[in-house]
Amino acid sequence: MNRAGARQLAKRLRDSVGVELRAGYDAVGSRRAAGEGGALEARSLLARAARALEMAKLEGKWVKEARE
Numbered sequence: 629m630n631r632a633g634a635r636q637l638a639k640r641l642r643d644s645v646g647v648e649l650r651a652g653y654d655a656v657g658s659r660r661a662a663g664e665g666g667a668l669e670a671r672s673l674l675a676r677a678a679r680a681l682e683m684a685k686l687e688g689k690w691v692k693e694a695r696e
Contacts (some may be wrong), residue, residue, distance in 0.1 A: 631655050631693060638691050652681025654694035 634663040636655040642649040676694035684692035 635691060648683050650681060651691045652677045652684055
């Protein structure tokens with residue numbers, strides 16, 4: 629899922645649940661372009677998304693993209 633798709637999915641979830649939602653995300657455009665990192669890459673993606681979520685909370689935003 630790319631950045632635009634991740635943000636659109638978060639917006640759809642927010643709109644459908646009817647409660648406050650905060651989201652942090654990281655995305656890769658292409659699995660091939662990202663390499664074959666496997667589980668290590670998945671952990672890294674989740675860690676960056678978790679940091680983005682914490683930053684969204686601190687900044688009072690509902691969604692935040694991970695930045696390195």
